[in-house]
Structures are given as C-alpha cells and as structure tokens.
Amino acid sequence: MKIEVRGVLKTYRSLRALDFVSLEIEPGQIVGVLGANGAGKTTLLRCLAGIAAPDKGEVLFDGEPFRRDRLDMRSRLYTMPDFPFFFWEHSIVRNLAMILRVYDADSPGNETRVLQLLRDFDLLPLALRRVQSLSRGQIYKAGLVAMIAADRDVWLLDEPFASGMDPHGIDMFKQYALEAVRRGRTVIYTTQLLDIAERFSDRLCLLDAGEVRAFDSLENLRMRVHDKGNVLEELFRQLREGGST
C-alpha cells in the first residue's frame, strides 16, 4: 500500500509536533523514523494510524484520503504503540483470538501460524497466562505475534527495539519483518538506536522539531556526510549544531 503524507501539521496546544510534514512511502519497504526526543516521531505514527487528527494536511493510502470510518482502509494497517493494547485480565490466547477476529484474520489455517509464532517468540508455555502477569518484553512479544498473525499491509511500530524484548525476540521480529517486506508489506518504525536503524531500514526519515530533515536511503544519505562509517551519528551531530542535512 502506498502511503502519502501531504503537508501534515499537528499541534498540541502551542507545541508544533509535526510542522507541515510531507512524505511518500512506496510499498515493500522498511522505513526507520529517527529524531531527538519530542521531534514528532510518535505523532507521525499516530497520524498514520488515525489516532491523532492532523490540524492541516492529509494522509492518503493508495491515493485515497484516510477516513476513520473507512474500515477497509483501517484494517489494512496494524499499529503497535510503545506498549501493546491488550485486555490485561485475559490470557495471551484470548487477546489474540479477539484481535484476529476484529481484523477478520482468524480463518481456519491461521492457527498453525499463530502456534508457530508463539513458539518462535518463546510464548507457548505462557499462552494461557493473564497478560498482566507477564513481563514488559513478553507483552511486547505477544503484541508482535498478533501483528504478524494479522499480517496487514502496513505495520506501524513505536520503538520496537526499546520494548524490553530479549535478543532472540528482536531477531525473530527482524526476520518476520524482512519476510513480510519481501511480500510487499510496509514496515514503519521509530527508534533511537542508530546502528540498528542503519542496518535494518531501506529508507530513513530524520525528524527534527516536527520537520522532515532527511528522507532517503542510507546510500544516498551517506553522500551527504564525511564520516561514511557513521552516517546517522554525523547527521544527528549536524542537526544539533544547527546545520542543514
């Protein structure tokens, strides 16, 4: 699904979280959104997910303006906030069952995939535990299982690499995300971990004070800096020093 963000302005009272942001994201890519704290990364994800309403501008999916009552459009997205939204008093399996049903993704045959995902993320022995009894990393993994099992066109993830997941969980997420991108899915995630972003993204979006300072592939960004081994670090240094990227 092609995503277009056209001149989106989003303010929280006097704070401009997004300052007329425009982007175009082709399907089948992993896009890393980077920026300092308060740069507007999470707000951008929320605008894409329809949680936050832009003050101006619009978000288009496959050329059509996004509306909250367009369930066909909304069900092509899956949003993972920094902490998965679950019913805490219920088990992982019950939560998965409810979420997959809302996405109409609980058709016969998908249970094998769910089982495989639970195994891969080391959640199978915990599948009947209440969500509230799990650790932060385990809850995030359960959220990823729901996301991967739902298999939507666009995956929106807020800070997946700072979610408390263990190295194995992170590795599994990367494998599944890469496999999904090969099938034409789009993965958009925010992060502060520059080395992961450099290795894991097809395109990188640098936000600063609500403005897009760069949106390009790593190769093209490399052309803009002197230190070719630490592209993002140098770009961030330039941003802090007030230079243009």
Next chain:
Amino acid sequence: MKLYAPEFEKALKQGIRHAIHSDAKLQKEYRRAKGRRRPIWAFYMSRLVFSCMLAASVSTVLNLTNHPETALAVVVLWTLAAASFLSALLAPSRLHGSDVRALQLLPVSDFTIYLFRRDKILGFHSMVLLDMLVGLGTLAFLLALPWPSWLGLPVIAGLAWVFNVALAMFVAAKFPRFRTGWLASGVTLLFVAWLIGNRYDGPQMIAALDFAAPTLNLVLPTGWPLDFFHFLAGGSCWPPILGLVPIAYIIWSYQNCERLVSGRFTYQEPSVALESSEQVPEALVQAGAQAGRPVGVTAITEGILSRDCFVLPYWDEDWVQRILWRWLTPREQILANFVFPKPLTMIRPWGRIMRHLLIATVVWQIMRILIPSMENIVLIFAMMVPLLEVLNQSWPAGAAFRTVRTFGIRISLLAPYPVAFQEISNLLLKCTVIQLPAVAAIVTCLSLTYAASHSLPWLNGLLMGLRVTLLLMALRLALLVLNFGSMSNDTSRSWQRTLVALFVCIFEICLFVGLAALALFIPAEPWAWLSGVSLVGTQYGFLCFYGWLWNRGSIDLMSMDAR
C-alpha cells in the same frame, strides 16, 4: 513531610531559568514546548463552591426554623461527613495511592511514606477548615453577633478542625473495621436528597432535623467543639465545657492512634493470578487433572490447533441475551466480544433490582408507620437505590471507553484497531434498547409508588414513569457523546476549540434541560410526548454529529494529562 530539599529545588529552578534566558536557541525551544498550566487556585475555587453550598444550607435552615441549634446541626453533619471521609482515607488499604508505588522504589522507610501520604490527605482536608469558618460565619452574620464574638469564630473553627482530624485518626486506629466511608456517603446522600427533593420534601426533612438537632449536636462527636458557638451567642457555657473532656482525650490520644495506623501501613506489591483458565478446553483440563499435572505446552498446542482456544463466548446465558445476540449483526457480535470480554448478563441483575425495589418499598411502608415525618426522606432513598442500579445495568459500556495511559497520554483501547464510531455506538445502543422494557417497568413502579405516596392518580404515575423512561433514553444518547469525548482532547487542543466546545455544550445542555422540562412537567399529554420524542431525536442527532466529526478526523482519539 517533604521528600525533597526545597532549597535545592529552588536553586535548580533558578539555574535552569538563567540558562534558558542566556541562550536564544534554548529560549526558542522553551517557548515551543511551554504549555499552559492548570492554575492551583482553580482547584481551591472549585472547592469553594462546596463551602458556599454549606453556607446556603445554613442560611436556609435558619430562615425556615429560626433555631440556631438546627442551623448548627447542618455544620455538625457536614463535618461528620468530612471526618468519616478522612477516616476512610486513613485506612491502611486506602493509603496505597498511586504515588506510594513510586515512593516504594526510593530508599525510604514505610513510616516516611506514610507521613508523605498523610500530609497529602491532610492538605486536602484543610479545606474543611474553610467550610467551618464559612458555616459558622454565616450563622454569626445571620444572628447579628457583636464583633467581639467574631474573634472567637476562628478559634472554634480551628479547635473543631484539629478535633476533626484527631477523631478521624481515632476511629481509623481503634475501629478499623467501622465503615466510615459508608457513613460519609450516607450523610452526603442526605444532602443530595434534600437538594433534589427540596420542593416536595424539604419541609419534612427540615422538621425532622429541627426535632433532632439538640440531640445530634450533643451525641455526634463533631458537635462537641462546635457547641462552643452557643457560648459566643450568649448561651449557657456548661454543656460545651463538659464536652471539653472527650475533646481533650481524643486530641491527646492522636499520637498513639497515629502510631497504630502507621504501624499497620506496610506496602504490599499487588499480585495477580497467573493462570487464566478460560481458553483451556474442559477435556484438556480434566486430562491434566487426572494425570496430576497442570496444563502444559502439549495441551496448549492441542487447544490452539483444534481452534478451541479461538472460540469466543457465545451469548447464551438467558433468553434476553439470546434475543440481543440474534439482533446484533455478525460484525457487532465480534465487537460485543471485544467490548464485553465477559458476556453482558441480562435477567439476573434485573431480578436483583426488582428484589431491592421490593425491600425498599417494604422499608418505606414500615417507616411511614413508625416515623411519619421521615416518610419522604426514606422514599427518596428507596427510589434512588433501584434507580441507580437501573442506570448501571441499562447503560453498559464495557471496555468501549477504556483508555490506556502511555507516558502522559491516554489513548482509547480501541483506537489502534479497525473499529468504527457507528459500530460501537450501535452496539451499546442495542444493549440499552433491549433492556428498555425492564427499565420502563422499574421506573414505572417507582413512579407509581411516588404517586401513591402523594395521593396522586395512578394514571399520572404510570404516564410519568413512561415519560421518565424516554428521558433516560435521551440521557443515554447524550452520555454516549460525553463518553466518546472523554477519550479525546477535543476540548483542550486550542482555545478556539475550547470556546466552540463550550458553546456547543451550553447549547446542548439548554436544549436538553428545556425539552426535558417540557416532557416531564407540561400537563398536555400530546405536547409532553412530542417534547420527549424531540428530545430523543435531538440527542440522537447530536450523537450522529459527533460521529461525523470523529469519522472525518476532527477529533484525536487520545487525550493528554493535565500538566
């Protein structure tokens, strides 16, 4: 109790301010991030409304009875509610506020945490001192006391407040099982009942209060220090002086009582049950039990592969539920499981409400024989309890409006999922409409009881019951908008929006109150019904309008915490 160094904080703030002012870039950043703060005086101003309500009550009671004793009893009852409320807050289980969890991580003792919490609670309780000053001041003004007497008012109010705190601590320490919260709620309900039923039952209630006032002032502990007011008004000084003995004892025992209360305060981590057995197929559980082992990975695997774990509850508990289930569209059935993870029970709660209504009616009949002057007060209570139960049962919301807090922002639980406004509102409205006959039955019973108690024709009672049912339906629609709005920052995004929202709210309230008044009080039946139907129609229109705003993305599905 301060867990920080005020001097350090002051110096730090000054340093930050200086650093920001000396750097243009930081200044720009500061202005960008700066938000409006909710002023602290706003809280005190809103709390002042309660003090004014007390003053108004004192004034009304004195005007109607001309007995200062009775007006003083109003202040006594008010402070009794305050002391009960404070005592309930001092119970060890209630001392576990959200900040206690954070404080527990610091290297401080339980006693220090207790002191921090106690000071916070007492800080809020300090407003009761203002209540006393306002209440006694109103009484002194209406009795035209000479100015030297006014000098004694702060002393009496101060003594009464100190005693109030000591009394609350005494009860919390010596009678920890005593339901002080219930007492506070009872007295508050009494005030509410008086406010609501003032038109019909005010005189009887005031007569009852007038009759009981001397006893109340003598028997209720909160009356002992306030009795000194008679001394200022030129009354006998002996009864208040006699009261000094228990007052001194309770104040003297404060330290011991506090030691008891703080000794019981030990923080315990909240614990949860690990296993959730709802998805485990019964056969697997039995097999596990026979083999003497818990449900293991093999059983879970079998449960998932057989799809038993994916079977969500089918609403089949009673015949009303079955009708509702058939009425819901397949998509609404899915959402019903999502919004109500536990199926919504239907018949059982209505049976319970009916039982409560019967009990309340019997109690009312007994009371009208035993104490005829209390008949109307009991009737109001008797009607209020089932009515609140009716509203609770017929206006279910489940998890539809539940929010998740992440770093200062509350986001609706359903916001990230593909769920439409109309779907949620339709589901909730169907849950209400299916219970409408039961609502009408209970409300009509209440209305008929009221008509019988006031010797009104039964037909009037019947029609009034049906009109009230219509009103409740309209109220449900209006509250749905408020429920959706509660998850959003639609009233706080900018001052222009706040202004527009305020205007719409005032218009909506005026429209609602106007049409509801016509529907309830207009004698001509056709016009009353027309008003009632218009009320429901306008509220439905309002809901649709809000839904339109929601769909076109004019409203955020999240709200920010107050700064």
